[in-house]
Amino acid sequence: MAEKTVTIERHITEKQKQHPQATGTLTALLYDMALAAKMIASQVRHAGLIDILGAAEGRNVYGEQQQKLDVYADSVIFKLNDHTHRLCAMVSEERDEIIEIPRKYGKGRYVLLYDPLDGSSNIDLNVSIGTIFSIHRKVSTGGDGTLEDILQPGSRLVAAGYVLYGSSTMMVYTTEQGGVHGFTLEPSIGEFLLSHEDIRIPSRATYYSTNQGYEKAWTHGVRRFTKWLQGIDGEGHPSLGLRYTGSLVADFHRTLLRGGVFYYPGDMQQPEGKMRLMVEAQAIAFIARHAGGYASDGYGDILEIKPHKLHQRTPLFVGSRDLVVQAEHFIRQHDQDWLKQYLPYREGRQDAP
Ligand code: P6P
Numbered sequence: 001m002a003e004k005t006v007t008i009e010r011h012i013t014e015k016q017k018q019h020p021q022a023t024g025t026l027t028a029l030l031y032d033m034a035l036a037a038k039m040i041a042s043q044v045r046h047a048g049l050i051d052i053l054g055a056a057e058g059r060n061v062y063g064e065q066q067q068k069l070d071v072y073a074d075s076v077i078f079k080l081n082d083h084t085h086r087l088c089a090m091v092s093e094e095r096d097e098i099i100e101i102p103r104k105y106g107k108g109r110y111v112l113l114y115d116p117l118d119g120s121s122n123i124d125l126n127v128s129i130g131t132i133f134s135i136h137r138k139v140s141t142g143g144d145g146t147l148e149d150i151l152q153p154g155s156r157l158v159a160a161g162y163v164l165y166g167s168s169t170m171m172v173y174t175t176e177q178g179g180v181h182g183f184t185l186e187p188s189i190g191e192f193l194l195s196h197e198d199i200r201i202p203s204r205a206t207y208y209s210t211n212q213g214y215e216k217a218w219t220h221g222v223r224r225f226t227k228w229l230q231g232i233d234g235e236g237h238p239s240l241g242l243r244y245t246g247s248l249v250a251d252f253h254r255t256l257l258r259g260g261v262f263y264y265p266g267d268m269q270q271p272e273g274k275m276r277l278m279v280e281a282q283a284i285a286f287i288a289r290h291a292g293g294y295a296s297d298g299y300g301d302i303l304e305i306k307p308h309k310l311h312q313r314t315p316l317f318v319g320s321r322d323l324v325v326q327a328e329h330f331i332r333q334h335d336q337d338w339l340k341q342y343l344p345y346r347e348g349r350q351d352a353p
Contacts, residue, residue, distance in 0.1 A: 008034045008171060008183040008192035015175065025086050026135070026158060029110060030173060032080045033133055034183075034192055037163040037171050039080075040073045040117070040131060041185060044165040047123050069123055070094060073116035073131060087112050088138045089145020091310060093279045098310065100144060109138040110158065111149050115279040119247030128166035130249025134283035135159045150310065154282035154303035162249045162283065172199070172253070174290040180256070201293040202259035205320050207243040209251045209262040217267040221334035222298075225327045229261070248275070252284050252318060256291055261319035263327065265298060271342040272352050273297070273315030277307055281314050294321040297346065298331045299339060308348030315342070 009031055016027040047069055074094040081087055085106035090099035093115040101107050114133040122129055135158045140148045161173030169185035171192050182196030208229040215223060224233055231239030240260060245251055251262045266273040275281045285295030285302035295302040295318035302314065317327045331338070344350040 004194070006194040008194070011181060011183070011194055012173075015177070015179075019177070025108065025110065026175070028084070029081075029086050029112070029135060030159060030161070030175075032084065033077075033161065033163075033173075034171055036073075036077045036080050037131060037169065037192070038185065038190060039076045040069075040163070041165055041169040041187075043069060043072055044117075044123070044129065068120075070117035070120040077112075077114055077116055077131075077133075081112055084108070086110055087145070088143065088149060090114070091150055091278055092116060093118070093276060093311075096311070098145065098147070098150065107143045107145070111136040111138060111145050113150070113279050113282070115276065118249055118280065119245075122245070122247050127245055128164055128247050128250040130165065130247060130253075131163040132249060132280050132283050133161055134279075134286065147310070150278065151307040153306055154285050155301075157282060157286045157303075160283035160286040162253070162287070164249050164253050166250060166253075170195070170253070172196070172256070172287065174287050178290045180287055180291040196257070199256055199291050201256055201288070201291045201320055203320065203322075205240055205260040205323055206258040207254065207260040208240045208323075209242070209244050209255060209260065210264065211244055211246065212242065214267070217269055218265060219267060219331070219335040219338045221331040221338075222263075222265045222267075222327070224334060225330040228326065228330070229323070248280060248284070252288075255319040256287070256293070259320050261317060261323040261327070263317040264315065265317070266315035266338065266342050268338060268341065270313075270352070271315075271338060272313040272345050275314055275316045277302070277305060277312045277314040278310060281316050284316070284318055288318050292321070293319055294324045296324050296328055297342075298327060298335075299343065299346065300328075305346060306348070313352070314346075 016022045083105045086108035088107045091113040119129040140146045159175040164170045172182045174180045180199040183192035184195040227233035255262045288295045297315045317324045
């Protein structure tokens with residue numbers, strides 16, 4: 001745990017000073033994501049009460065038109081970023097198309113990709129939910145952002161992070177310079193304070209995390225991998241406990257801090273899996289890599305996948321490197337039929353079957 005009192009703003013600014021060529025644009029972008037996190041957290045905190053306190057005609061306690069929280073979170077992030085002249089485009093899990101920067105505002109040289117409120121189906125169960133974001137550098141020559149600027153491999157990301165709305169609100173971010181840092185919101189002063197400096201995934205795993213309710217549909221290799229994690233199949237691996245919340249950010253955050261592996265595999269019904277490559281998996285994989293971990297789709301490094309469509313899905317195995325590599329071994333050994341279905345989709349030679 002950190003001893004000194006450092007706000008996220010000061011941390012981001014001090015990191016920027018280490019790069020004289022930095023213009024401060026990325027710093028301001030990250031700062032705005034921290035502001036969005038505070039605004040979304042304030043609504044998430046009393047989400048469960050809106051139904052109790054909400055006015056009869058569907059308005060919330062402040063007389064505002066009651067919005068679904070994920071729509072609200074999406075609009076907060078959009079409105080904080082559409083006019084800042086820092087972005088040339090945005091991509092949201094909530095919207096089918098590329099989000100253009102309104103004509104009246106100047107275009108910048110970054111692209112912001114985000115899942116505004118991941119796991120929102122858990123809100124009325126009071127289970128932790130999260131926001132996921134990542135930032136690519138513009139590569140095309142024109143002013144407006146294009147698919148070329150967006151469909152870049154995760155290895156080219158400039159920054160990525162998530163916000164976890166849990167027992168406390170935490171924001172975790174990393175940049176291309178490396179280092180993964182966690183900040184906990186002190187609500188009484190509205191500041192994110194450094195609480196987890198330079199997070200490294202522990203080499204000793206504690207949990208595995210997956211929805212084992214789908215085991216019947218899993219491929220043989222994924223089932224063998226799961227038995228190996230439980231210490232049932234194969235010699236020598238200590239059996240791990242199972243933890244699963246059904247909220248990616250919460251399950252990944254635990255994996256980041258305690259070690260282990262989270263996985264949402266592809267299967268023969270849905271070879272491409274469920275996770276969105278551009279607005280979920282790339283960010284998670286970038287953070288995992290900078291914390292000494294690894295993220296794979298079961299075939300190879302998530303960060304090396306060349307995206308071919310905006311809402312492309314991917315299987316996801318992420319956490320302690322040795323465990324994720326072991327998953328790849330089991331899949332290579334036992335799941336050639338699944339690979340034959342999935343690889344054409346991964347390479348953009350065919351859409352999801
Ligand atoms: P399942 C939430 O809907 C989500 O996208 C992730 O946050 C989570 O990891 C996954 O889906 C849960 O899916 O099928 O286990 O409910």
